[in-house]
Amino acid sequence: MSVTLDLSRVSGAVPATKPLINLSGLTRPQMIAALTESGVAEHGKAKMRATQVFRWIHHRGVTDFSMMTDVAKETRARLAEVFTIARPEIIERQVSKDGTRKWLIRMAPGIEVEAVYIPSVGRAGALCVSSQVGCTLNCSFCHTGTQALVRNLTAAEIVAQVQVAKDDLAEWPSDKDDRLLSNIVFMGMGEPLYNMGSSACTPPTIPCATCWCR
Numbered sequence: 001m002s003v004t005l006d007l008s009r010v011s012g013a014v015p016a017t018k019p020l021i022n023l024s025g026l027t028r029p030q031m032i033a034a035l036t037e038s039g040v041a042e043h044g045k046a047k048m049r050a051t052q053v054f055r056w057i058h059h060r061g062v063t064d065f066s067m068m069t070d071v072a073k074e075t076r077a078r079l080a081e082v083f084t085i086a087r088p089e090i091i092e093r094q095v096s097k098d099g100t101r102k103w104l105i106r107m108a109p110g111i112e113v114e115a116v117y118i119p120s121v122g123r124a125g126a127l128c129v130s131s132q133v134g135c136t137l138n139c140s141f142c143h144t145g146t147q148a149l150v151r152n153l154t155a156a157e158i159v160a161q162v163q164v165a166k167d168d169l170a171e172w173p174s175d176k177d178d179r180l181l182s183n184i185v186f187m188g189m190g191e192p193l194y195n196m197g198s199s200a201c202t203p204p205t206i207p208c209a210t211c212w213c214r
C-alpha cells in the first residue's frame, strides 16, 4: 500500500514565495508596466515613478530601494516586496598591472560568467560583457567554445556586469566627465545574436540551422 502525504496541509509548512523581479533588466516601458501590474504605482503615476526608479538604478547605481529618497517610504517598502535591484555575487576579482580588471560573477547556482574591463580602449576604457553561459559555436581559438551552452543570460544579468564594473571603478553617478568606462562590447562568453534569437524564437519560429533554440 502506498501512502501519499499532503505536505501543503502540514502546519508550519513554508508557503512558496514568488521570485522577485529584477528591475535592472527592464526597459522604461517594461518598468512602467511592471509597476502598474504589481500595484506598486497607480496607472497615472507609473510613468513618473518609473523615471525616478530608472534613474536611481542606472544613474546612481543604488542597490537598495531604501536609498531612493525622492520616493515615498511606503512605496519603497512595497517595491522591496515585489522587486529586487541587488547585485550578483562576485566570486573572484583580478586586477592586472596595466589596469585590466576581471570579475567572475555568479548570477545563480551554476551560472557563472566573466566580465573584463580593459583601459585605453575606445574613448576611455571598454567593458567586455558575456551574453551566454557557454556557447554553441566552436571557434578554434576560444576556450568558451569547448563548453556546452548552459543558457542565455537575462537582460538583468547582462546589465549586472556593467553595474559590477561601475561599482568597482567608482563610476556612479554615471555622467562623470572623467569616467574610466566609456564603451561596452559583447565579446565575453557567448554569441549575443543567438541570445536575441532565442527570445524571439520561443517557441522557435525561425529554423536557423545553427541555433540551439530550434
Ligand code: SF4
Pocket (backbone or CB within 6 Å): 135, 136, 137, 138, 139, 142, 143, 144, 145, 146, 188, 189, 190, 191
Ligand atoms: S564565445 Fe565567442 S569566440 Fe568563443 S566560441 Fe562562442 S562565439 Fe566563438
